[in-house]
Every structure is written in structure tokens, then in C-alpha cells.
Amino acid sequence: MAQFDMPLDQLEAYAPDVAEPADLDEFWTSTVAEARALGGAPTLERVETGLTQVVVDDVTFPGFGGHPIKGWLVRPAHHDVDRDGPLPGVVELLGYGGGRGLPHERLEWAAAGFAHLVMDTRGQGSHWGGGGSTPDPVGRGASVSGFMTAGIEDPHDHFYRRFYTDGVRAVDALRQVAGVDPARVAVTGASQGGGGTVAVAALTALTGTGVSAAMPDVPFLAHFRRAVQITDSHPYGEITKYLSVHRHPAAEETVWRTLSYLDGVNLARRATAPALFSVALMDTTCPPSTVYAAFNAWGGDTRRIDVYPYNDHEGGQAYRFPPQLAWLREHLG
Amino acid sequence: MAQFDMPLDQLEAYAPDVAEPADLDEFWTSTVAEARALGGAPTLERVETGLTQVVVDDVTFPGFGGHPIKGWLVRPAHHDVDRDGPLPGVVELLGYGGGRGLPHERLEWAAAGFAHLVMDTRGQGSHWGGGGSTPDPVGRGASVSGFMTAGIEDPHDHFYRRFYTDGVRAVDALRQVAGVDPARVAVTGASQGGGGTVAVAALTALTGTGVSAAMPDVPFLAHFRRAVQITDSHPYGEITKYLSVHRHPAAEETVWRTLSYLDGVNLARRATAPALFSVALMDTTCPPSTVYAAFNAWGGDTRRIDVYPYNDHEGGQAYRFPPQLAWLREHLG
């Protein structure tokens, strides 16, 4: 069935309780604090791209565990900070399996006058696009190929603990770049990048730094239990695959416990920044009810969701940038 | 089989004869002449995009039959023609089923200092991307859904006669834009846009106007007979579908006659501009032997082909822009 999830009016009201561990705040505040305590500053190396209207730097910044995380920082070439003032910033997190690619792949934000930091995803970047270049030096248990069950044995070991923390540190890093206005930094991304956006908004709020705005598109990584019941697509299906092999109650308990620390519904409650979501009603990868579960839990007062009734997981794609730009200019001041 | 076509050394030497109609030159010179005789100049309407580093115009120019064809003209915002001289231009033709989309979708060429005209494809633009907005006012016979057999009854009626002519007229139009250097205009595109690039290079050469360079990626629309024998993927498969229904010798004769006027191998022989091709060795949509057939027939002395051994029809994607930019700067002067 094309619109296989709830009808729109039910989605709009869908605000389920998701099991929340008692020590969720402590888990994340200590996680972020440990990463920040390792210190380190972003390094920038100018890249020769042949482009004349933007300048690109190859960025390396310390992420979870202080591990070096790569990114591209793309900025307008004809912006004079002294004359025009500091630039507002946008941190972008990427979809599942992709990497930062080549420097010229994502030019809109810089072309619109933003300092745009594209964060490479550790260990990913070989499934689509131009490729990634950030290793993940942490091993994993007996897991399903992919990232959903890498470290599923314990929330401290799970891949997405590292990914979320990298995202927080990317915001920290962009704020440290000369010429960027640290008071005007937003975070965005689609799918995994959308799930990361929710997490970064939450964890920066939880640790007092915050972000100015969050723009998650068709976010992944929310309401895992429903996702697994309603879709068998990847990557949520990796959880199903894992549990279909490890068929004992202890494995099931472990899986749901670990994922409860990572669930976007629990994290969204802790976010305070203005948020612009988007959702696609025929999305079999990140079903709309899981997106609404996070959206309706959002802790901030200012939130909006744009609906694409006829799209699968590709969602709004290029249709997202114009409303995001307008909305962001309104909210960044 | 992954590399299902010939091995690379055979591909490099593959230069088949393709049936060529005796009046091919006349067919195309009169086609282009008729379109040009209808006159008309491009109109430009500035678009408010929120972008600060580039400016975008909504372009309408007269194509085949004088029909209005849409395009986006994207130029660097901080280029002063009086100060910096006229801009070199790039006309881009699009892949099958796509449209010009939204103004911000393709920013690389403008960000590199080019006047970039993205030509909408008549009647297409509803299969992927941000959509098209150019109708094709011409009807069609009993045909397969799609464009390969629209007008298959006669070369004068075929869709690709109009598409190729639109491409020639797009080059004509860009040359008429104030601030664009008419002596430095290149044409490029992937798949259907690559087939169109071959055709535009040929037809402008044939009619004396020429282009400065041609950059077809994984070009479609070449060596139809082999394509149909070696692949059943769409869109080449539309020919097969047509002939599988119209099972009489007259239909077959008509089909091959019509397509011989449109075949990229015949057209490539007439092209004279420097050319930078690309090909993917696992391309089941535009099999590599059909690409090499066009490349090896190329009429110009300067030609190069970049090979992607492990890609299907997506080919080089973002990996194309850096070598294209470097090569184009070298050849545009």
C-alpha cells in the first residue's frame, strides 16, 4: 500500500511514549564532556578546486574519543568579514553510507552566504556519492553488516554514540573558525543526517551550548521499536536481522536497552532550538510515524514540519533548500 | 556478468559502421536552418533565489519549430563584465526523464566562473529531480510510453529531432546573452544529455557555427542496433518493446531507418570540436561498446575518454567536474 502508515491526521497527533533510561541525561552529558575534555581545535587546509565564487577548506576536527573527523568547509569567496561581518554557519550531517564526497558537491549554503561545514561520517562513505575519508577506529561485536548493530551490546560502544558526539563536536569546531559567528550556527541533514540533527540539537541543549536552529529532513533513528514492526527496509531492518539470528530474550533486552539511549524520540524531548522538519508519507525507510514521534516530542516551542505526501524516502530533496533558507534567515536573525 | 560488454582493449578499437542515410547532412542542415529561420531571441527574467554568490535568470528561448524552451541561466554574482571581460559559457543538456529542476540545483559551473545554461527537456521533467516546465506541443503515433518511439514513423517526426535542435538553439541563445563570450561556449551533459551533446557538436559543426568543446558523459543515443541486442534496459528497451509488438518487417525497416538519422555514431563523425567523453564499463543502460562506437567515430582530432571500470550508468558523477573544468579551461582558452 502506497501510504502504508497512519493517515495524516493520526500522524499529526501521534506522540508515543518510548522507553527512556533513567540515566539518559547523565549518559550523554558525560559522553559529550569526555569528548570536549580531550580538547583539540579544528585544522583548516585550503583546497584548490578551480571554483572562483566559493573557497573550500579541508577540515579536521576532534570528534568522539578525540578521533580526527574530516569535513569540507565551504564559504563564499567574495565575503569580507571585516566589511560584511561574520558568517552564519550550517553544519550538515550525511545520510547512511555516504561520505563528504568531493569539495564541490554541496554548494548551496555557501552560495547563499553561509559557512557550510559538511561533516564526514566515520567509517562510512563507500556506498554512494563521492566517498568518505574518515575511519572509525573502534571495533565491533558480532554484528550485522552496517552500523545499526555495531556495538549493540552496550550503549557506550554503539556506533551512534560516536556519530552523535562527532556532530556535537562539529558544531563546536565550526564555532571556532575565524569569521564564523558562533551565535548563529544551525545543524541540518537528511535521513541519518536528520537523526543526527535531532541528536545534536538535543545534546548541545543538554550541555548548554545549543544550536540556533535544527533542520532534520526525513530523520532516521527514532522510535526504533515501531520502525522494526512496520518496515523491513534497511537500515532499520538490520535490527530485525540481528534479532532474527540472536533469538534469545537476553539479546532482545540488550538491543532495546542500548537503542533507548539513542532513540530520537527521547532526544527530541531535550532539544530546545527552533526546528524545521520534513516528512514523506510514502517513506518506507523512515516511516512517517517514526518521524512524527520525534517531531511531536520536540522540546522547543518553535517547530514546523513540511509534508511530502507522494514521496518515498527521497522526500523533498531540492525542494527543501528554498524553504530552509527562508526559515533559517528568519530564525538566525 | 558485471563487465558484460567487450573487454577494454576491444572497446578501444571498436569502430563499427552504422547504416547512414544518404541525405543525412541535408536532413540536419535543413532542420537546423528551418529552426533558425523562425528567429526569436532568448528572454531572461531574474529569479529571486536567496543566493548571494550567483544570479539566476529564468530563460525562454526558441527551439525546434520556434517552440519556447525553458532554461536556467546561472552566473557568478561577483563578476563584472566590464572589469573582468565576458564569461565563457556552458550549455548543459539533461538526462532522460528529468527537467531543469529548481534554480539552485546545479551551481558548479557558475561557481567556477561560467555562464551556465541548463536547458529544460521538452515534454520531460516528471521522472526525477525537481521537475521540468517545457511542453512538447507535437503529438505522436502509437508508441511505447517514453520518448524513444515517439515519432518513430518518420525521422521528421521523431522526438529526438526536436531535442537535438533545441540543443543547437540553446547554444545559439547563450551566445546572444550580453556578457557571454560567443567564441567560448561548450556543451555538456550525461546520458541523454551526453547523446544530445554529441548531436549539438555535430549539428553546429555541420551548420557552421560550431562549439568550442563538447563533454558527453556516458552518452545515450548511439549505435541503436547493438544497444538493442546487448541490453534490455530502458530506454533502449523501448525500441525492443515497440518491435516486439509491431511484428512485421515494415515496422522494423521503418524503425531502423528513422533511428539512422539520430544515431550518435553517424553524428559523431560530423563533430569537429575537442571532446572529453566518459564511459562506465558496467553500464547496462548505455553499454560501453555503444559509447566507444561514438567516441571512435568522433570527427575532431582532439578527443579523450575517461573510463570508470566499476560503475554502472551513474558513471563518474561528481568525479567528472574537476577534470572537465581543468580540460575546459585548457581548451576554451
Next chain:
Amino acid sequence: MAQFDMPLDQLEAYAPDVAEPADLDEFWTSTVAEARALGGAPTLERVETGLTQVVVDDVTFPGFGGHPIKGWLVRPAHHDVDRDGPLPGVVELLGYGGGRGLPHERLEWAAAGFAHLVMDTRGQGSHWGGGGSTPDPVGRGASVSGFMTAGIEDPHDHFYRRFYTDGVRAVDALRQVAGVDPARVAVTGASQGGGGTVAVAALTALTGTGVSAAMPDVPFLAHFRRAVQITDSHPYGEITKYLSVHRHPAAEETVWRTLSYLDGVNLARRATAPALFSVALMDTTCPPSTVYAAFNAWGGDTRRIDVYPYNDHEGGQAYRFPPQLAWLREHLG
């Protein structure tokens, strides 16, 4: 799920309201009147088929816009009109993508003593069967390959306005053939031909000519909005595809407005002839709820629906002819 739509008892009661444009009657009466005003009579040319029990004529009649529409007229060879009286007639409309094929493909109605006019579908006839030979001289906007969105911008331009009108004119044409009883002409067809049957019954009723009976099998082209929500199969999926690319509210509004003029639910309300429908409960192409929506809206008092609980879109196939023949003889007098 095999029976993926509503259970049968809910289907039987399913009579949804579908948005109906205020000027629907005017739209169609003027459409049909314009076509009829263009005049023209069918021409018949005897075809040598080698068959001895039936005679076949190659028919050309004026359809929408006066465009020439082809058909086969198949009649019993051993029927003497003077002796046996005029023949009752059956107009048959065809399924999506097919054409009238070869003269001998559909012999049942003639073998049962009817004058059987198989109407070719303009622009179709290259996807299955023996092929079509009727062009559609009207162009189209940026559309999805196929016919659902050809002319979606305006109901006046939509492909199905022409197809429905062709069907009305086919009935007009058959009534003009010498030896056919104009007072005993029925219309039938499956899938697209079933949707056309509903439309022809409605539009002939609306314009005062009527038909004697209508026999739509697994009809397509009804209750578009539900179809798009409940199935992603083609051809309804072409609407979804279109809206998944043209992701702006204006496009959505345009699409639903245009389709409301063509919706079989709205048209069925205007039909008055006796009707024999059929429906398949596992039909993922034309879901049963969309069929029942048209059936339950039928304007005539005499209506019956035969149910095939275990079939997908193939429905009753050869099982339809015997009950149709018996029912038709009963209703044609």
C-alpha cells in the same frame, strides 16, 4: 496481503464522495458537442483475413477534434440483414497500452451475432498485443511517460478527455453503419476500456444519445485519490510519480482538479443504462474499492457486479463473455 483492500461487505457499501467540479456537466456536454459538430462519417474498408465465418472492415471514424480513429468492425458472415434484421452492436474499448491489434484477435461477439467495433486507442498500442495504428496529434506538457499525466495541467488538455470523446464517437459511428441497429448498441471494455465504458455510458446519457447497456470489467480511472493512497502500481502510480517530482502545492491542486473532471465516480452518477460490472478482490492495479466507488455511484437502476475473489487485475478474462452475452441478450431485447 493478498486481499489488501476492504473486506467484501465494506466494499459493497462503499460509496464515497469524490470532489466534483461545478461545471462538470457543461465541460462534457460542450466537449462532446464540439466533437460532434465537426461531423464526418465512418469509412469502412473490407479486409481480406481468410476467415469465412466473419467479415472484417477496417474502420476510420472521427473522434475528438475530428481526429481519425481506427477500428475493426467484425460481423457474422452468414447474417443477411434483409432476412435476419439489423445486427445489435458492441463497441469495445481497450486496456492501457494496447491497440486494436490484428483483425482476427477478437471474434466472440461477431461469432455470437453482433456487429463488433473494436476501437483503437489513440497514441497507444505498442505495449502488448498486436499493435495499434492511431496517432494522437496532441502534444503534452512535462509529464510522466504514459498517459495519466499527459495534459494534467488542464482538463481540456488531458489525454482522457480525448479518449472518452473518441469512445462516444465510436458509438455514434457504429450507429451509422448500415445493417446495425442504432437502438441496440452496448459498450464494454476491461481496465482502461472499463473506465472508458463508464465514461461513454455517462457522456452519451448526458448528451441524450445513451447506450443500451454498459459492461465495464475491472474498470480503471475511478476514485483517483484513493487509488494513489492504496496502490503504487502503474498506471495510477504515474500520478504519484508526477507529484513526487512536482512537489509544490500548486501542482497538487492542479492534478486533483484536472482529474476530478475525469473521475469515473463522478461520471458513473450520470450514467443511466443497465450496467454489468466485474471486480477482482486481489486487484492491485485497479483496487476493488475504486471499482465499487464507481459501481455504487452508478446512476442507472439496473446494475450488477460479478466478483472474482481470487484474481488480481486479470479479473474474469474469458469467464466474462458467457455471462455478458446472456445478460446483454436479456437487456438489448
Next chain:
Amino acid sequence: MAQFDMPLDQLEAYAPDVAEPADLDEFWTSTVAEARALGGAPTLERVETGLTQVVVDDVTFPGFGGHPIKGWLVRPAHHDVDRDGPLPGVVELLGYGGGRGLPHERLEWAAAGFAHLVMDTRGQGSHWGGGGSTPDPVGRGASVSGFMTAGIEDPHDHFYRRFYTDGVRAVDALRQVAGVDPARVAVTGASQGGGGTVAVAALTALTGTGVSAAMPDVPFLAHFRRAVQITDSHPYGEITKYLSVHRHPAAEETVWRTLSYLDGVNLARRATAPALFSVALMDTTCPPSTVYAAFNAWGGDTRRIDVYPYNDHEGGQAYRFPPQLAWLREHLG
């Protein structure tokens, strides 16, 4: 690859040797003799179909083992044997999984003035079409679902021994029907019906009764060993499936021995009637090399093959009847 088998010129010359058992002639002559020795005559029961131009009889005739085999006998209604002479006859065998269906499903031959006997296939008739009604009272060993390996343990037990013999007896039966000219009876069929046609032509030749003409379309059941190497489609794939489970040399030896008695290449050598074959070059079910292997082995001097270069297993479909009718009239006298 679309044309995945040999190129046409190689196909035309392809005449492989296929292992032939020494006692092949004896096996089949005794098989047919035993069936004929059981005697029995066809019974005809007139069916009320509502058709006026043809008459239909429900036929039961004795097949292999004297088992009752069903068929429809369709004849022109307006043919007077006394006035017009006896009718020529056509026996039609059916494709895999189908049954004789409903009486009105196949009217062309009767509409062209032939007595047309459609033979039901024992044990089949539940996969497509209108259904069959002839049981196969013989059991089977551990076999793959379907018919290719039913009785694979011994050629005497194999399903196709019974099917071929039924076909011979169908010809015998039609010749016994009053008003049918026993000297002018042809046999035809597509796919399994084509394989059966080859066999019936061979076995009637071998046993001295013969047929007047044979028209196998895209015949199945020839050159099993190559079929299994070149395609994994069903039904040939049932052999592969069987051997992929029964992985011991004895099973392999048994399989190939049994099939050698049934192989259309061996049987075609024994056929003497004029033959009109057809073949489709993109046929993945009955690959063209297996069809040509039978065609090139044909024992009769008069043979022709019509080639459909762009079709898969559907082959010529409705395009077959006109040339078959013309050719048959030429050869039946």
C-alpha cells in the same frame, strides 16, 4: 543481454547431435501401438455457448493408457458437409500449465473453416487461462513441482510420454469425426504445444499415420542439455532444480537417459510432414538454439521458420495465425 543466445547466422547452421537411445523407435512405436490397441472412439456432446457462427462439441477421446482426454471441437456453423465437402482439421496442443479453457476462447480456426480440436492437457490447466478438466491418473516419484521431472526415473513413466501419446490419439480422434477429412489434418501449438507438435508429427510418421502439416511455435522440449546450460527459467529449470538436489551421478545419468527419449531433436528427425516453425530470438524460456536444433533436424523436406528478433517467449502470438492460415491452405490442398 537481450539476444543472449547465438547470433542468427550461427543459429541457422546449428545442428547439434543429441544423444539418441538405440531403441528410440521401438520405444515409441510400441507406446503408440499399445495406446491404439486399447481402442475407444471419441464422444461428442454439443455445448450451448450462445455463439451463432460456430458450433462447439465437448469431446472425450482415449489417450495414453486409454485414459479419457477432454477437448473442444469447434466448427463453422454454416458449413454443410454435403454441400461443401468435409472440413480440414487442426489439432491444437497447449502451453505449459494451461487447459482447454472455455469453449469460446479459440475461434480463429473454426472461423476460417476448419474443424478445430483443442486438446486439454492431462493434469494441467490450473496455471493460466480458463482451466483444464483432464486428470492424469498416474502418480510420480520424488519430483520437482511441475511436469519436467514427473516420472524422470524411467522413460516409460515420464509425463511427456503420456502427453505425446495423447497428442497422437487426438489426431486419431479428429480423423474419426464425421465430416472431417482424415486426409487433411494438421497439428499445431506453442511452447509445450509446440514441443508436442514436433512429437506428434514424428510419432504419427513413425507409426504410419502421419499428419498433413505441423506448425510448432517457439517449441519447448528440445535439446534439454543445452537448455539447462543456457537458461535457468522454468520449466527447463525444473531439471536443474532436480539435479541440484539429487547430487549423485546415478541421478544425472537417469535424468539424461529418460529425457533422451523425449527430446524434440531426436523426434524431429523422424517427422516427415511439411513444417512451419517460429522462433523468438530473445526467448529465455525456450532459447532459440534449442528451437533451431529441432528445426534443423526436421526429417521432412518442406520446412520454414519465421523469426521474431525482438520477442521473448511470447513469440509471434496473433501474428502467427495469418501466415499459418495461408501456409496451411497451401499445404493441405
Next chain:
Amino acid sequence: MAQFDMPLDQLEAYAPDVAEPADLDEFWTSTVAEARALGGAPTLERVETGLTQVVVDDVTFPGFGGHPIKGWLVRPAHHDVDRDGPLPGVVELLGYGGGRGLPHERLEWAAAGFAHLVMDTRGQGSHWGGGGSTPDPVGRGASVSGFMTAGIEDPHDHFYRRFYTDGVRAVDALRQVAGVDPARVAVTGASQGGGGTVAVAALTALTGTGVSAAMPDVPFLAHFRRAVQITDSHPYGEITKYLSVHRHPAAEETVWRTLSYLDGVNLARRATAPALFSVALMDTTCPPSTVYAAFNAWGGDTRRIDVYPYNDHEGGQAYRFPPQLAWLREHLG
């Protein structure tokens, strides 16, 4: 949808009425009585396997109609009946399309100290695994490839009447083997083997012999009507296929009447032995509601069902043996 059937709490309460023929008990008691009346004892032939810890016998025992049914009897090599007492027994029935395979394929039960009789399935054993070797000498009507509609015309002729009876006779046979304790024999199997397990428990209860325990895993062959509505997977889909071809009410009535004699829901009501079921909540082959329908109808007081929430039809696989062994030791005494 991953968990496409009812939620677990509804499943646990799901106890539908299934049409039950009035003469069900008589049908089965006479069926079993007839088979037993034919007499015959199992024969055992020692097999040389090279194994040192178990001994294997090639068993032949009389099944339905007295037909010889094959099996492997695997027993611990180091068990001395005189010293250690008679062995408890386990009869295992197999999944659809499989055969008993090779002697060493299933060693757990013997390795745990049981006499393990693996019953070959007549006519099956060529779809997966090591193959079967038991023919089914009974023919069939016009049926779908496979076993669901073989003999669908009458419950006396249906394949599963024979299969169930074979299972009863396998229990009878194992009880006759010297050294096996006839008072401690259980029956088990997955999928078709699970459906057979339900039937054997019922029919032995009905005929007074009983079994000591029944362990059906993801059982097939229960609640056919719902199965056909909720899934289109094979083998239940064979019923759908049959009815989609035989589209007349008499066929439908016949099908449901025949299947009502074989339905696991009706049979489960007659079972009295302790039962350990398992079910998989994502099982699209044997949907969980059909499994619960049988489980909740179970006639015995002692029943348990183990739930695998994340598995498709593979269910618990190797996770079944440990709980089954523990449970069986508890219930066999």
C-alpha cells in the same frame, strides 16, 4: 509491513471458528482404519555411514494405501537396550518440497539418546536438501504445480489425506521397532512437518493410539481461508492460483469443502497430547494468525507456544532443539 499480521495480544486471543464437516471424525477414523487394515511391518536395513556414535537404518513402512514409505531411523550407537532400557522415540515430518535427504543430515535427536525416525514425504524431496526417494503412486486432477491442489476435487483424493495417514503409520511403525518404547513416542516437524504433527496428534488421538507429545514448529496447513486472504506466498498461494483459474462457484465450493477435512484448526481440536508449538511473527508463509488459530484450538490441556518476534518462516531453527529436548524429557517421563 514487517509484523503484517495481528499484534501479539490479539493473536493470543485469536480462536476463530473454521467450517467443520459433519463427518470429519468418520472420514478420518475410516481413513486410518483402512490404512492399518492393510497391515505390513517396517523393514530396517542397516546403512553404512561411517558414523561411529550413531547407527542408521533405512526404513520402509506401509503408509496410506499400504504404499511403501521410506525413512531414516537414527539411534545412539552406544545405547544397550538390555542395560539402558528401551529408547524413547521421535517421529519427524518434513517441510514442503524436501525429502529425508542423507542419513547424516539430522543427528540431534539420536545424539540426545532418542530413536529418531525421519519420514520421507511421498512425491516430494526434489526442492531442497539431500533429496527424497518415496514416490506417490496416486495421480491428480488438473492442478497447480505442487501439492495443495493435488486431489482438491475430493477430500478422499487429496494429497494431504495421504500425507497425514503416512504420519500416523510412521508412529505405528516406530512403535514396532525393537528397542523402542512404544509408550514414549513423540511427533515433531516444522512448516508442512508442523501441520503434519498437528494432524498426527489428532488422528492418533481419534483412533485411540495417541502420541506422547507433539511439537509443531511454524505449522502450515491451518485456517486455509484466512491464509489465502492474508498472504500470497506459496504454498498457500497455490490455492489462490487454482481459484484464480477455475473461476466458477462450484470450484470454490469444492475447494473449501475438501480443505475443511484437512484444516489444522479442525484437527487440533481433536488432539489431546501435550503440545509445544512455535510461531514467528513475521512469517509470511504460515502467518502467525493461522498458527495461533490451531494452537488456540488445541484439544489437550498442556500446551505452550514459543514466540519468535523477528523471524520470517525460518522461525526458531536451531533455537528449537534445546527447549524441545528439555520439554520433551519433562513430558515423556
Next chain:
Amino acid sequence: MAQFDMPLDQLEAYAPDVAEPADLDEFWTSTVAEARALGGAPTLERVETGLTQVVVDDVTFPGFGGHPIKGWLVRPAHHDVDRDGPLPGVVELLGYGGGRGLPHERLEWAAAGFAHLVMDTRGQGSHWGGGGSTPDPVGRGASVSGFMTAGIEDPHDHFYRRFYTDGVRAVDALRQVAGVDPARVAVTGASQGGGGTVAVAALTALTGTGVSAAMPDVPFLAHFRRAVQITDSHPYGEITKYLSVHRHPAAEETVWRTLSYLDGVNLARRATAPALFSVALMDTTCPPSTVYAAFNAWGGDTRRIDVYPYNDHEGGQAYRFPPQLAWLREHLG
């Protein structure tokens, strides 16, 4: 095409050269030496399985980097070492994505009187079967989900360096178990386990310890370059996927360099033990030419290959054990 690779006679002669790094021997001798230098002995913990004919120990032994690797050691329960002498041993490596599962899953070797060590695969064991429990503590670069490109940047970092070394250490471990005859230890496995078998045979030969026999079934991990050209199935397809994203010559060079250290063709040359291979001619996962490439390179004099002409990657399955047992008894003495 079913038998899509070379015909058998060409396969038997297929002995291609594969690029071999100059320091291959040094790379592996130092790798193994480092692992052995870390020392450590296997620990055994008796597992309560309820089985009476075999005993099972949960084994932990030091693998690459001294990392703890799990395994099951299954031995005959009724073997008295003092009385019967030490047991011969078999180390089994597992297929891609699987884990050691549950203790009772593989009983044949123990039931035949062997000490059978099933080695868990680090980081795997969540794709099929009963699951694994051995983590891989080493991280990875930007890689494709799975294991083929984990550590592709450098042969020292590649996953299969660790897996092969674990296999060598598993042999070392089994030899240390009391009651096992260190002079009679064989290694076996299918697919990935077959590739590992080749490697273990080679690396033990290279480092002087050797194995008594090697039995690789349908081995993976050989002749990577051809594999990638001839199949797009996983896991070889992971290499293709990686190179289709990382589209620069340096990536390609790195990939092939790293894989040259792991290629089974290069390793097979260094193996000296008697070998019993098996191959399936329709194997699209591990194409037969890649298997023969390793087989024909085998360094030992005694080698045999069993051919399964009709199987895909499942190969011989249960048909392997009987010939392996016979062959192994012959070669282990």
C-alpha cells in the same frame, strides 16, 4: 545464463597468473609469527547440551593480536582416549556472515569420531544461523558494509589478515587439546570457510606447522579481479561497490595491492597438504573459474575437486560429508 562461466574443459585448464607481491611470504610469516608470539592457550569449558553421544566444550583461544576467539569443540562421548587412542581433529571455518551458532548445530564430525572445532568468525555471526559471539576489536576506514573492504587501505589492516590468522591459531589450539592427535588435524569449510581453509593450509605450510589435509568447498576469496569482472553478487560485489564510489586511480591501486596479499590463488601455491575441493558450475557467488584458479594453483601433489554441475553457491551441502569422511580417513591415516 545458467552455466555462465567457462565450460568445464576450460575450467579444468584454467590457471591464471595473479599479481603477487614480492614480500608475500614475509608478510605472512611475520603475521603468523607475531600472533604466535603472543602465546596463550585455549581454554575449554564444558557445556550442558542434553546430548548424550557427544560432549561439547566452549572454547576460547588466542587469535590474531591475541584477541580471544570463540569456538565449539565437539567430541564423541563414548571415546576413551586411553583405550581408543587420541582423536583426529577437524577445524571448521564458517561462511560469510555466520557464527558458530549453538553447540548442537554441527554434529557429523564428532559423530564420526573426530574432535571437531568450529571456529567463530570475529565480528560476524549475525546474518544467518544461530549467531556468533566473537567481537573484532579492530576498527576500519570508510568502507562498504561487510568485510571485503574493511581495512582495504593496507594489507596489515584488512579483516581477512585477521581471519586467516585466527584460522591458523585455531589449528594451533586444537593441537593443544588433550586427547587430540596433533599429527592428524585437518581444516575445512565452505565459501568464506573454504577461502580460509586454503589460507590456513598455506600459512601453516609457510610457517612449518602444516595441516594433514584441507577440504575447501566452493571457496571464496580467490582471484578477486576476475570475480569482480564476472559477477556482481555479494560479497565480491563489495569490492565493486567500493571502487564505484572511490573513483580515483589511487583507490584502485590500493585495493588491488591489498587484495593481492589475501588472494587464494597466491596462497594456494604455498599449500602442500592433500586437498579435496568442491565447485559448483552455476555458482554466481564464487564463480567456478575463481575456484579452479585456486585449485589449479594448489602447491600440494594430492588434490581432487568434486564438481556439482547444477548447483549455485549452495554447492554439495550434505553431499560433501560422505566423500570428505572417506577421503579424510584415507589421508589422515
